Amino acid sequence: MSSRICGLFFRSYFGMRGLTNHHLSCCVNTLLQTLSSTWEIADLLEKWETGGSCEAGNVPLQLKRVLVAMRGDSLQPAPHRDFLQCLHTNNIRLNRQHDADEVFLFILNFIQKQMDDRALALEIQDLYRISVENVLQCSECSSVRTRTSYLLSLPLHIKDDHNSLEDCLTSFFELQELTDLNCCFCAPCGRKTPSKQGIRLLSLPRILCVHLKRFRNMRGDLRKLDCRLTFPETFDFSEVVRDALSSTFTQEVCRYTLYAVVVHSGVTSCGHYTAYVRHRGNNRWYYADDSDVQEASWEDVKTTYGGKNSNTAYMLMYRRGSVQVEHPEASG
Template identity: 50%
Template structure:
């Protein structure tokens, strides 16, 4: 859901949704608090806003901080099967160019490539949806299937849907996977852990929600639950802040707290251990937060920015299109609630050989 405040077309206004957006071209500028040497060392750079591209810009900042993704893309070598409209190739070129301060518009061809596929210019975008589109296109257009599988494995959260008939206890199992964990949030105060536990909570399906039981041969009252099968190296969490009420989309500004580290051992807590499929070895993994995609504003009139922490240092940076500057963890925590709220959280699995990181 993107309604950016600034874009490439000079001094024009665009009507989208229920409000006007001013679009003005602005040059790259760097915060005075961020020296050029520090900027080069951190590999963090601003990105110009083209055609309301703040959503893609914020996601590119998170991809740039995901060094594992670039390591995979670097194995891709251009051939007759790749070209200007090839997403993985253009993503690779963009992430490499973002590490080169001499290129004033490292993402321009990538944006053009996206627009040539399914992304429309000057329209509102949802960051989680664009995140999935980019990763799916990167897989589908990758000429090397082994590399395509590496991309999937990097982000793929594998789960199993289990529907149990309340009459005969027959269980139907359906495997599923996703590049992000879509967590519902509720009015009031939430914690990331409570949202995760709610996502995997068993639900009773009664009356109109009854499910067909193959053993009974008819619809029966049932229970429905998701169980975790495996976790990826990069764990993306999507905080579902947009809700449809009476045909209108509204944003939830509820407080959602999260920490810099996340221990998936919460599934082993009382009443939660059944949420892990038997034999799953990854239920007690430790993760460290390294990127936060932020949505600013309202459901139909908003803007995306990003907080990122590069792998080579422990400094957090705030990227608002072409503006980048260092911030503190307290600044990141300001996204718990309010108009500038965390929308996507990206965690990296921590090495078991480095327990001191916690």
């Protein structure tokens, strides 16, 4: 059996289907591959009785249909024109370049707005919900103000001296000094005082989405930061940012395993999105570049660390829980 036929056989057998690039749709194609690998979403959407939904402009309905199609065993790219047109109707326009993290959050927002089953919609959001406590402490009287909120992805700034995901996480949760013009009003002190501001974790989600913010406005010019940043295949969140856990944090399982990487290549004005995804059936990595899907390895995924390579990881999807990590190329 030729390698080409073998590749098609594995794609069909394991349900890995590509997506044709229609009208600059690589960003959406890539996100659909990561959502398809987030089998929890497809399982929840399957429970949704969609009889009362308006079809043409309903994002979760069209998402449900395309995820079902992507699980099919056809060798052809999965049909997703209706999903693209649905996003276009909801102002995610065709023939335009989009930011993957923004489109991802838009899709989650549309699910909340357009699903008539509120309980299921909340279950989908809860997959990604990172509950946090915003803390503001006066540096003079030590009084503390807190406010609870949530995030659906962790937006981590990239710095030249932070060359690992662990470094970025530590920096994200560090207390920030607010002084001079940034002083905040303290009620016990009756005036603006220097303060410390930070975020504490209340709970971690099943799916941890990390946004590596590689695009930065530099004197009015939006540039991409290609500096090298490593990330692990598995890590324990509680060990990386132990000091960021709230006193009420009670989760025992904080270990996460990487299952999808959204990759950006090129520059800000002319770029392309692809994805590495781990398949649920055989736990192996695959590389999805629009309609082309090929088996890959962890060594291939690590080429997206950045540095001189313009193919850089832009979003990381981790799943909570212990998953056996296989590296067939390393055996024997």
